[in-house]
Amino acid sequence: MIKFSIVITTKNRINDLKFTLNSLNSLLEREDVELLIVDDFSSDGTQDFLKESYKKHTLIFNDKSLGLIYNRNVLNSLSKGNYVISLDDDANFLSDNVLENIEDYFLKNLECGVIACRIFWSKNLPFKTASKNTPERVKGFVGCGHVWRKESWESIPEYPAWFQFYGEEDFASYQLFKKDIEIHYVPKILVHHRVDNKARKKTKDYNLRLRRSIRSGWYLYFLFYPKSKIPKKILYSIYMQLKSKVFKGDFRVLIALLQAKVDLFLNLPNIYKLKNRFTKKELKEYQKLSPTKIYWSPEK
Structure with missing residues (x-):
């Protein structure tokens, strides 16, 4: 078995x-x-x-x-x-x-x-x-x-x-x-x-990875977040990309943002079919959970 x-x-x-x-x-x-x-x-x-x-x-x-x-x-x-x-x-x-x-x-x-x-x-x-x-x-x-x-x-x-x-x-x-x-x-x-x-930022697919990373976040907002929360979440994600990358000289992010916006528009029909929005209460409960543990480092 x-x-x-x-x-x-x-x-x-x-x-x-x-x-x-x-x-x-x-x-x-x-x-x-x-x-x-x-x-x-x-x-x-x-x-x-x-x-x-x-x-x-x-x-x-x-x-x-x-x-x-x-x-x-x-x-x-x-x-x-x-x-x-x-x-x-x-x-x-x-x-x-x-x-x-x-x-x-x-x-x-x-x-x-x-x-x-x-x-x-x-x-x-x-x-x-x-x-x-x-x-x-x-x-x-x-x-x-x-x-x-x-x-x-x-x-x-x-x-x-x-x-x-x-x-x-x-x-x-x-x-x-x-x-x-x-x-x-x-x-x-x-x-x-x-x-x-660190080396990933120097690879030729960096822009594609960044584009897909940004747009996936936007897809998820439209799929699961209450409608009233979406504009603020989208604007905040754009602001953070500008602040953390563009304003520090990484202008490739501007292209990725524009491409992600096009991808979002093109996939609105897919989003409509799969949407499963949180209620405000559900979202509040979800946000109380501990964050995803992505990176672990040995304790010194």
């Missing part, structure tokens, strides 16, 4: 993927674990590598790029386990007894629908992995390291694939809150996300 489904979507990051899969080898030997991978039309040999080394597992090869969020919907829906473990292709576990800790936590906390892992972001390993953090209910979770209770995934609408990148976790978080299903930060489960955040 499959208890745990490990799901990964990848594109043109064969070396990162090899590292991640190698780190999972001991887990994949278990009969209660399945692995599902979507390759989003890679051109770096990823498909040949997977066909040769992981042919016993569920492999999906897109004949065109369909995007991260679309792929996550496919993986989560196809998974057979009670618990769906979502990892990025450049992320791996650093803690021990991961599967046992996942199952134990869900069994003891029936109100929890998603586990948000503790995540260390860096190309290098942390100088220590111990933490004084304790489990708590939080607003949301991070895509690179989280675990769904499968029945909770099935209880809400799937991720909006038209977001393309960014925002899908918040979308799910809002939907879960409306269903009285909780998200818990569980620091016992530590994930190493092997990225250099």
